[in-house]
Amino acid sequence: MATVELKQIRKSYGDHEIIRGIDLTLNDQELTVFVGPSGCGKSTLLRLIAGLEDIDSGDLLIDSLRVNDIAPARRGLALVFQSYALYPHMNVAENMSFSMKLAGISKPERDAKVLEAARILHLEDLLDRKPKDLSGGQRQRVAIGRAIVRNPKVFLFDEPLSNLDAALRVRMRLELTTLHRKLAATMIYVTHDQVEAMTMADRIVVLNAGRVEQVGTPMELYRTPRNLFVAGFIGSPKMNFLPATLLADPHAHTVGIRPEHIGVADEGLPATVQLVEHLGSESYIHAQLVTGEPITLRLNGESTLTPDQTIHLTFDPQHVHRFDHEGNAIEPVHKPQLKNSQL
Amino acid sequence: MAASNKITRKLAMTAVAWLVALVIAFPALWLILTSFKSETEAISRVPHLFFTPTLTNYAAVQQQASYLHFAANSVIVSVGSTLFALLFAIPSAYTMAFAPTKSTRSTLLWMLSTKMMPPVGALVPVYLIFRDLSLLDTRTGLLLVDALANLPILIWMLYTFFKEVPREVLEAGRMDGAGPLRELWNLLLPLSLPGIVSTSLLAIILAWNEAFWSLTLTAAKAAPLTAFIASFSSPEGLFYAKLSAASTMAIAPILILGWLSQKQLVRGLTFGAVK
Numbered sequence: 001m002a003t004v005e006l007k008q009i010r011k012s013y014g015d016h017e018i019i020r021g022i023d024l025t026l027n028d029q030e031l032t033v034f035v036g037p038s039g040c041g042k043s044t045l046l047r048l049i050a051g052l053e054d055i056d057s058g059d060l061l062i063d064s065l066r067v068n069d070i071a072p073a074r075r076g077l078a079l080v081f082q083s084y085a086l087y088p089h090m091n092v093a094e095n096m097s098f099s100m101k102l103a104g105i106s107k108p109e110r111d112a113k114v115l116e117a118a119r120i121l122h123l124e125d126l127l128d129r130k131p132k133d134l135s136g137g138q139r140q141r142v143a144i145g146r147a148i149v150r151n152p153k154v155f156l157f158d159e160p161l162s163n164l165d166a167a168l169r170v171r172m173r174l175e176l177t178t179l180h181r182k183l184a185a186t187m188i189y190v191t192h193d194q195v196e197a198m199t200m201a202d203r204i205v206v207l208n209a210g211r212v213e214q215v216g217t218p219m220e221l222y223r224t225p226r227n228l229f230v231a232g233f234i235g236s237p238k239m240n241f242l243p244a245t246l247l248a249d250p251h252a253h254t255v256g257i258r259p260e261h262i263g264v265a266d267e268g269l270p271a272t273v274q275l276v277e278h279l280g281s282e283s284y285i286h287a288q289l290v291t292g293e294p295i296t297l298r299l300n301g302e303s304t305l306t307p308d309q310t311i312h313l314t315f316d317p318q319h320v321h322r323f324d325h326e327g328n329a330i331e332p333v334h335k336p337q338l339k340n341s342q343l
Numbered sequence: 344m345a346a347s348n349k350i351t352r353k354l355a356m357t358a359v360a361w362l363v364a365l366v367i368a369f370p371a372l373w374l375i376l377t378s379f380k381s382e383t384e385a386i387s388r389v390p391h392l393f394f395t396p397t398l399t400n401y402a403a404v405q406q407q408a409s410y411l412h413f414a415a416n417s418v419i420v421s422v423g424s425t426l427f428a429l430l431f432a433i434p435s436a437y438t439m440a441f442a443p444t445k446s447t448r449s450t451l452l453w454m455l456s457t458k459m460m461p462p463v464g465a466l467v468p469v470y471l472i473f474r475d476l477s478l479l480d481t482r483t484g485l486l487l488v489d490a491l492a493n494l495p496i497l498i499w500m501l502y503t504f505f506k507e508v509p510r511e512v513l514e515a516g517r518m519d520g521a522g523p524l525r526e527l528w529n530l531l532l533p534l535s536l537p538g539i540v541s542t543s544l545l546a547i548i549l550a551w552n553e554a555f556w557s558l559t560l561t562a563a564k565a566a567p568l569t570a571f572i573a574s575f576s577s578p579e580g581l582f583y584a585k586l587s588a589a590s591t592m593a594i595a596p597i598l599i600l601g602w603l604s605q606k607q608l609v610r611g612l613t614f615g616a617v618k
Contacts, residue, residue, distance in 0.1 A: 050518065052514050052517065052518075071517075072517050072518050073517065073518060073519060073520035073521075074520075077518070078518065079514075079515070079518050081511045081514070081515060082511075083509065083511050085509065085511035085512050085514065085515040086512075086515075087512060087515070087516075087530060088512070088534065089533045089534060098516075098519050098521075098529075099518075099519035099520055102519060102520040102521055102525060103520055146515075146519070150519075
C-alpha cells in the first residue's frame with residue numbers, strides 16, 4: 001500500500017483552470033473521499049492521479065516517487081469507473097484477468113487470482129456471464145474485482161455508486177467500507193454525495209472550484225467547518241445560515257445552525273411553519289422567521305406541527321457556527337455565550 | 344370507423360411503398376428479364392413481358408469473354424482495396440474519435456468534400472503517375488485507386504462508429520496496461536465489429552461498382568466486371584440481350600452479397616441517425 005502526495009497540482013482546459021494548485025497528502029491505508037459539487041474538479045483530480053489526464057504543473061508522488069510522466073498502468077493504481085466500464089465482449093472472468101493477461105501472468109496464476117477476487121465479492125457463480133447479463137450491483141462488483149486482482153498500491157473510485165438505486169447504494173456502501181477494512185488498502189473515493197463521504201471516509205477532502213476548502217475527518221468537518229461552503233455542504237439537511245444581527249453578534253457576519261441543533265419551545269425566535277416532511281424516525285420542519293429568512297429544523301420522531309402554525313425556536317449556543325464577512329469561520333474562542341433570551 | 348381508416352391508410356402506404364420500390368428496382372428487373380430474351384425480343388418496340396426464356400445470351404457471353412477472369416479481378420480489387428483502405432481508415436478514425444484536435448471536424452468535412460469532385464478532374468495526373476510507375480492495367484493500381492477513392496467514406500463511417508464506443512472502456516484498458524495497439528486490437532475492434540463489417544460491405548460494393556477508373560486505367564489483364572460489361576457495348580454495335588446477360592452476370596454477385604447482408608448494411612448506413 002502507499003501514500004499519495006500532491007504538490008501544487010494544476011490543470012487547465014484552454015483558458016479554464018480546473019485544478020488550481022492543490023497540495024494534499026493522502027495517508028497509507030486510509031480511505032480518503034474527495035467531495036464537492038458538480039464541476040468542482042474532483043473527478044479531474046482523480047484522473048490526474050490515475051494518469052488519464054496530464055498534469056500541467058506540480059508534482060504527483062506515489063510512495064515518494066514522482067509519477068507525473070509514468071503511464072497509468074505503471075503507476076500501480078486501479079480505477080473503478082462510475083459507468084463500471086466493463087469490457088462488454090468479455091465475460092466476468094476475462095474482464096478481471098485482462099490486466100494480468102497483458103502483464104504476461106500465467107493462466108493458472110490468473111485463474112487463481114480471479115477466483116480469489118470472485119470469492120471476496122461473491123461472484124463465483126457469475127464468472128462465465130457477460131456484463132449485459134448482470135445487474136447493476138453485480139457489474140459494480142466485477143469492476144471492483146478487476147481492480148482487486150491487480151493488487152494495486154492505491155484504489156481509485158470515481159462515483160462508483162451513483163448509477164445504483166438508493167437501496168443498493170446503501171448496501172454497496174457498506175460492502176466497500178468492509179472491503180477497505182479487509183484489504184487495508186489506500187483508497188481515494190470521489191463522490192458528490194456528502195452522505196457517502198460522511199459514512200465511508202477516514203478523511204474527507206472538500207473541493208470547490210478547483211481548490212481544497214478543507215481536509216479532515218467527517219466529524220471534524222461537521223463540527224468545525226472552516227467556511228460557509230464546507231458548513232453548507234457537509235450535513236443533511238444543510239446548515240441554516242442567518243444574518244448575525246439576529247443573534248446580536250457584533251463580531252460575526254453570518255451565523256450557521258444545523259437543523260438538528262434547533263429546538264421548539266414556548267419562548268424563542270418566532271417562526272411560521274410552512275411544510276412538514278415526515279421521515280418516520282424524524283421530521284423536517286421548513287419554516288420562515290418573522291424577518292423572512294427560511295429555516296429548517298430536524299426533530300426526532302413524528303412531529304405534530306402543522307403548516308401555518310407559529311412556533312418559537314431555540315438554539316444551543318454551543319452549536320452556533322459564526323462566519324466573518326468573507327465567509328470564513330470565526331474561531332470558537334470569540335463565540336459569545338448566547339442565551340435564548342437574546343434571540 | 345377509426346379502425347377502418349387506419350387500415351385504409353396502411354394499405355395506401357403499402358401500395359405507395361411498393362410502387363416506389365418497383366420504380367427503383369425496375370431497371371435492374373428489366374435488365375434481368377432482357378437477359379433471358381432473344382435479341383429480336385430485346386430490341387422490339389413493343390416490350391415483351393411474356394416470352395420463352397433462353398440461356399443462349401449467357402452461353403454467348405461466356406464464349407466471347409472469360410467471365411471468371413473479370414470476376415476474379417473484381418473480387419481481388421474490391422476486397423483488396425477495402426482491406427488496404429481499412430489499414431489506414433481504422434487508425435485515422437481512432438485518432439480522430441479519441442484524440443480530436445480543433446481541426447478534426449474540418450478535416451473530416453474536407454475529406455468528404457473530395458468525394459464531391461468528379462474523378463475526371465484527377466484523371467490526367469493519376470494516369471501519368473500510373474504510367475510512370477507501371478501501374479496501368481494492373482490489379483495493384485486499380486486496388487490503390489479504389490482504396491484512396493473510398494478512404495474518406497470509410498474514415499467518416501468508422502469515426503461515427505468509434506464515437507459510440509464508451510471512452511471509459513478504453514480508459515479502463517489503459518489502466519489495465521493496454522497500449523494503443525492493444526487498445527485498438529483487444530477493445531475497439533471487437534466492440535465496433537458490426538460497424539467495421541457494414542463499412543467494409545459498403546466499400547466492397549462501391550469498389551465493385553466503380554467504372555470510371557476501371558475503364559480508364561485497365562485494359563485486359565486487370566479489367567474487372569465493369570469493364571466486362573463495357574466490352575459488350577462495342578464494337579459490333581449494341582446487342583441488348585447479350586449486354587443484359589453480361590450486366591446481370593456482373594451485378595449478380597454483389598446483389599447476392601447485398602441481399603444477404605442487408606440488415607448489416609441498413610444498420611451501418613443509418614447509424615447515429617436514430618437512437
